[in-house]
Amino acid sequence: GPKVLQIPSHQIIDMGQMVTLNCDPVSNHLYFYWYKQILGQQMEFLVNFYNGKVMEKSKLFKDQFSVERPDGSYFTLKIQPTALEDSAVYFCASSLAAGYQNTLYFGAGTRLSVL
């Protein structure tokens, strides 16, 4: 089936540094998402993105977070500066269309460890 690739699979950084998580979505998909999963907890929605703009974000999407997809390349999540509570697995997803019946396709996740 369609594949979403996330790079890297694991990232270790020191608190206060900047980190960029990269996502290569399914090629013809138009809607992009980030989810956050802290160990032992639910996967939670962070943000969705369409046509170069954030459409909706949750309260977890702090001011230190930003997303972009310059020129149809990777869809990225940048955290600057990082905090200890940002340690989690971040899942990227994409979908062809919007709407509550649409299927999201997920990557395998990037495990972020903030020391």
Place this chain on the structure above:
Amino acid sequence: GDSVTQTEGPVTLSEGTSLTVNCSYETKQYPTLFWYVQYPGEGPQLLFKVPKANEKGSNRGFEATYNKEATSFHLQKASVQESDSAVYYCALSGYGSSGNKLIFGIGTLLSVKP
């Protein structure tokens, strides 16, 4: 707000036995309900979805009925196999302001022993 509650794992079964993973939800909307499955080293992938109340979804021997009265969407399989070992997520999406915002349950880790 919207929420999903499902069986807490881990669940360990022997091959050939039956599986039930309970899922209940809360929402004021008319959601589509989903089951996603995550195999080791992979991302969650759609198992099946049901957009309408009182309908059943199924795939690979798994099935669930969208029960609007009981607000439930329990996952069942009559005879599990070792290859079914994975994490199973119940999720819902309601008609929201944009895109598709899935609300997930905590996930249920299933281990099937040969």
